[in-house]
Amino acid sequence: MKIDIRKIAVTLLAVVFVTTACDDTLDINQDPNNPESSTTAFTLPVAEASIAVMMNLDLGIMTGFLNQYWTQAFQASQYQVYDNYTYNGNQTSTAWLHAYAWALEDLKFVRDQAIEDGTPNYEAVSILLSAYTYQMLVDVWDEVPFDEALQGKDGNLNPSYDDGQEVYDGLINMVDEALALIDLSPTAINPGSEDFLMGGDMNMWIKFANTLKLRIYMRQALARPSVAQAGIQQLETDGAAFIEAGEDVMVPFPGGSNNENPLYRGDVSTLGLSGLNINASNTIINFFNAQGDPRIDFYFDAPTTGTSVGTHVGINQGDGVTQTGGTPISDTSIPSSTNIVAPTSSVYFINGFESLFLQAEAQERxxxxxxxxxxxxxxVQEAFTFAGMTASAAAFTGAGGNYEYPTGGSQAERLEMIAIQKWIALCGINNVESWAESRRNNYFNNVTGAGSLLDLSQSSAGTGASLNGSQFPLRALYPVSEISTNPNATPNGNIGDGVWWIQ
Incomplete structure (x- = not known):
């Protein structure tokens, strides 16, 4: 939601970089069942920021590579494991920590404290953000602790893992529970400026809940179409309002010490680099160039040195793993230092254009x-507007435009058009969500470029893969720390094993 909360409570964002869950640091002389060292108002923004870090940094880099937005620069090597599909549990351990030990623990504290305080709107927000986080966990790992999660303080240090499909069913129940709790009366106690996402606007939280349900159902469109159809039709019967154009749900980062965008802080300022060791992938650069799409300048900075100054050029996906040294990063396009990897870049949970694309697919089906x-x-208009190209959209979606909806084509062609436009718009904005949709639509195994809008002929990702026979990765592996300490953990398979909703 585009509200200016950058000037209020921003110092709380720093907490996520230097502490663990707030309610874990209680004074030993206090009753552990009645913590006094934190409040719902303090803990909620820390939880929101933890989710943002997990999405934008911990998982954002990996999924930016797997989506073929970004690729390893020739002169560096730290991301080769993503480019050649040899990543393992070591690369996702921090994301797992941020999810369970930080975000979900803090959200549990908010919920428990809200029940004690008699503030159901805080409780509803904590449930919705927990559901959002659990969906992300299932989409990345599949089976995860759910029913027995967050019971460590009660002595359960080895939670069992739940089937991803069962977790999804539980998420719908969670969202429904949260919707039933929301109190819109003028006397209700709402979160305020500490709510980075909505500023305490409970009507927006209702839209968030409905859009999250739509996303959850749509993810099952191929795996359980009857469940997806019934759930979406019930949303319409109930008169559900969804997130609209211009209502981007995001955590803003004002910049400055401890308040920088997570990706920028984690990979630029903290490491003392002059910029990311990431180049643009030719998969998306060639697409933008072939379509004449002006949004390329929003998502990427053009080369500043070499023979292609001012003209966007990428690296073939996966080629960066073959050598180090040589071509400077500045000779090819990089993720935008203004819009994607800037100190003040926001982290987006759900965008208005994503909501509209979800609705369009539901209508098409x-x-x-x-x-x-x-x-x-x-x-598409909203996606162009988001990128600052409002006036350009009509020429692309109108009659004869490159992005004209193929009403005379097959339904498969229409669904592909929706999916590819979502892939474009989410570039660097929400890589985790885009990876989920890329796998659901099986882009990188099936789309060859012959007669298709998306040409993957420049893609060579996975040619050195050792974990899945060079198949496009379909999941993350569980962290080594989790597998080695929890006897109830699901054993790791390989990254070519699909999560439950992949068909």
């Missing part, structure tokens, strides 16, 4: 009333 073509055009 006949599960939601309305015109899929119209909603699709609105979604």
């Amino acid at each position: 006949g599960w939601l009333s309305g015109s899929a073509a119209t909603t699709y055009a609105e979604a």
Whole structure:
């Protein structure tokens, strides 16, 4: 939601970089069942910031590579494991920590304290953010602790793992529970400026809840179409309002000490580098160039040295793993230092254009009333507006435009158009969500470029893969620390094993 909360409570963002869950640092003379060292108002923003760090830094780099947005620069090597699909549990241990030990623990504290305080709107927000986080965990790992999660203080240090499909069903129940709790009366106690995402606007939290349900159902469109259809039709029967154009749900980062965007802080300022050791992948650069899409300048900085100054050029996906040294990073395009990896870049949870693309797909499948073509055009328009290119969208979506909705084509072609436009718009904005949708639509195994809008002919990712026979990765592996300490953990398979909703 585009509200200016950068000037209020921003110092709380620093906490996520230097502490663990707030309610873990209680004074030993206090009753552990009634902590006094924190409040819902203090803990909520720390939880929101923890989720942002997990999405933008911990998982954001890996999924930026797997989405073929970014690729390893020739002169560096730290991300080769993503480019050649040899990443393992070591690369995701921090994300797991941020999810369970930080975000979900803090959200549990907020919920428990809200029940004690009699503030149901705080409780509802904590449930919704927990559901959002659990969906991300399932989408990345599949089976995860759910029913027995967060019971460490009660003595359960080895939680069992739940099937991803069962977790998804539980998420719908969580969202419904949160919706039932929301109190819109004028006397209700709402979160305020400490709520980075919504500023305490409970009507926006209702839209967030409905859009999250739509996303959860749509993810099951191929695995359980009857469940997805029934759930989405019930949303319409209930008159559900979804996030709209211009209502981007995000954590803003004002910049400055301890308040920088997580990716910038974790990979630029903390390491003392002059910039990211990441180049643009030719997969997306060639797409933008072939379509004449002006949004390329929003998502990427053009080379500043070499023979292609001012003209966008990338590196073939995976080629950066073959050598170090040589071509400077500045000879090819890099993720935008203004919009994507800047100290003040926001971290987006759900964008208005994502909500519209979800609705367009539901309409195309006949599960939601309305015109899929119209909603699709609105979604593309919003994606261009988000990138500062408002006036350019109509030329692309109008008759004969490169992104015209293929009403005369097959449904498969129309669904592909929706999916690819979502892939473009989410570049560097929400890489984790884009990776989920890329796997659901099986982009990188099936789309060859022949007769397709998306040409992957420049992609060579995975040619050195040792964990899955060079198949496009379909999951992350569990952290070594989790596998080695929890006897109830699901054993690691390989990164070519799909999560439950992949068909």
